[in-house]
Amino acid sequence: xxxxxxxxxxxxxxxxxxxxxxxxxxxxxxxxxxxxxxxxxxxxxxxxxxxxxxxxxxxxxxxxxxxxxxxxxxxxxxxxxxxxxxxxxxxxxxxxxxxxxxxxxxxxxxxxxxxxxxxxxxxxxxxxxxxxxxxxxxxxxxxxxxxxxxxxxxxxxxxxxxxxxxxxxxxxxxxxxxxxxxxxxxxxxxxxxxxxxxxxxxxxxxxxxxxxxxxxxxxxxxxxxxxxxxxxxxxxxxxxxxxxxxxxxxxxxxxxxxxxxxxxxxxxxxxxxxxxxxxxxxxxxxxxxxxxxxxxxxxxxxxxxxxxxxxxxxxxxxxxx
Numbered sequence: 013x014x015x016x017x018x019x020x021x022x023x024x025x026x027x028x029x030x031x032x033x034x035x036x037x038x039x040x041x042x043x044x045x046x047x048x049x050x051x052x053x054x055x056x057x058x059x060x061x062x063x064x065x066x067x068x069x070x071x072x073x074x075x076x077x078x079x080x081x082x083x084x085x086x087x088x089x090x091x092x093x094x095x096x097x098x099x100x101x102x103x104x105x106x107x108x109x110x111x112x113x114x115x116x117x118x119x120x121x122x123x124x125x126x127x128x129x130x131x132x133x134x135x136x137x138x139x140x141x142x143x144x145x146x147x148x149x150x151x152x153x154x155x156x157x158x159x160x161x162x163x164x165x166x167x168x169x170x171x172x173x174x175x176x177x178x179x180x181x182x183x184x185x186x187x188x189x190x191x192x193x194x195x196x197x198x199x200x201x202x203x204x205x206x207x208x209x210x211x212x213x214x215x216x217x218x219x220x221x222x223x224x225x226x227x228x229x230x231x232x233x234x235x236x237x238x239x240x241x242x243x244x245x246x247x248x249x250x251x252x253x254x255x256x257x258x259x260x261x262x263x264x265x266x267x268x269x270x271x272x273x274x275x276x277x278x279x280x281x282x283x284x285x286x287x288x289x290x291x292x293x294x295x296x297x298x299x300x301x302x303x304x305x306x307x308x309x310x311x312x313x314x315x316x317x318x319x320x321x322x323x324x325x326x327x328x329x330x331x332x333x
Contacts, residue, residue, distance in 0.1 A: 017281070020069030020269050023238035025251055026062060027078035029053040029085045030243050034109045035146030036134070037220060038179055040213040041079060044254045054243040058264055059091055062241060063098045065268035075105040078240055079254055083112035089120035096125030103127045107177070109145065110154035118161045121172075128173040130203070131158055135184045136191055144183055159198060176202045180302075181220045210252035212298030226303040232296065235280050239272060247271050249280065249293060258293045 030051040032041045045051065066074065074095050076082055085091075088106070095104055106121070110131040121129065133154050134144035141151035158176070165172055176195050180188060188204060195202045209217035209225060218225050234250040241247055241263055242256070249258035258280070261271030271277070283291040 017236055018069065020066065020071060020272050021237065021239040022071050023073045023075070024062075024066060024071050024268075025075045025078040025238060025240045026059065027054065027080055027241065027243045028059065028076055028082065028088060028091055030080055031084060032079075032081040032109075033084065033111060033146075033148045034081060035148065036132075037144055038181070038207055038210070038214055038217070039079075040210065040254050044079075047255075049256065050244065052243050053085070054245075056087070056091075058245055060094065062263050062268060063095055065263065066102075067098055069269055070099055070102055073103040073105055074099065075107065077105070077107045078242065078251060081109055081112070082106050083108045083117055089117075089124040089126075092121065092126050093124040096127075105130065107132060109133070109149050110157050111149055113154075113157040113161055115160065115164065118164050122164070122168055122170050126172055128175070129161075130175045130177050132177045132179075133158075134178055134181075135187060136194060137187070140183055140187075144181065158200070162198060162200060174200055176200055178202065178204045179207055180204055180222065181207055182222050183220070185222045206302035208252075208301035209299065210254070211250075211295035212300075213252060213254055217300070221302050224303040225300040227300060232284050232299070235277055235284065239268065249277075249295065252299070253295055257295050 030053075031045065032039075035042050063074075076088060076091055076095070082088055083106070092104055092106070095102070104126050105128045106126060107130045110133060113131065131154065132145075133141065133149075133151060135141040136151055136155065138151045141149060158174070162174060164170075165174060176191075178184060178188065178191060184191075192202045206223075207217060207221045208214075214220070232250075238251070239247055240249075240251050240253070245262045245264035246256065246259045247261045247263060248256055249260060258276075260276045260280075261274055263271065266274075279291065280293060280296070282288070283293075284296065289297055
């Protein structure tokens with residue numbers, strides 16, 4: 013799959029502050045937070061500068077989320093409001109574990125003009141979810157928060173797109189269909205995604221993936237589609253570069269467009285396109301995803317349909333987009 017490289021990225025992820033209260037098994041956040049890598053909060057002036065740059069080459073989507081729990085940042089609604097006003101045609105997205113989706117935060121996000129909220133909950137079962145996301149993410153509380161937010165959306169007649177998200181693992185694969193039925197009953201779409209090893213940062217990815225792992229870098233489009241900005245302005249190669257192994261620029265010192273069209277990103281894109289392992293960054297060479305990445309979408313019937321053309325694409329087929 014090829015992506016046309018524009019003057020700026022199609023998607024941008026912005027880390028307004030670092031840190032997360034979840035401890036997901038498919039995320040190296042806990043180790044990163046214990047390391048000597050600096051952590052902090054993005055200055056409002058820097059955030060506004062990024063959005064100003066993006067106004068010159070508007071992306072399709074701006075996510076105020078990157079390797080963190082975004083709702084821990086109480087400034088988030090104000091930042092989203094600024095984005096919505098400066099980039100009115102752009103989809104604004106927040107991905108959260110839902111623990112801090114209070115009534116007050118929900119009202120603020122709606123008022124700020126947020127267009128999409130995706131809540132990550134890995135199991136409806138409290139014990140299973142704790143194994144996957146850590147004890148701090150109580151599945152019953154998250155379900156309560158999400159359903160209350162859905163009622164708030166109805167009351168305000170908001171068009172905000174609310175979705176649930178699950179990463180398919182050996183611990184929750186058997187309950188995907190049940191979860192999809194549960195959320196559909198409440199008028200909420202569930203999207204699922206295949207587990208990946210996130211640039212080699214998930215040591216037990218093979219054991220967690222129901223279908224084994226396979227090469228991911230061979231056709232990776234991330235550096236051709238999205239830009240990932242950390243709280244201090246550093247731009248890392250992609251959304252799985254937790255350890256900041258490939259910093260390709262800093263938006264405090266350069267424009268978004270200068271970084272996007274810069275020499276290092278051009279080199280990486282060429283290496284990925286040609287599958288040149290000699291010049292691939294280490295994180296790309298170590299990256300792998302599910303050997304059957306589409307299996308989770310629409311269940312077995314959907315998988316067979318896409319693989320063998322045995323049936324029409326199932327209604328409600330979920331995309332991880």
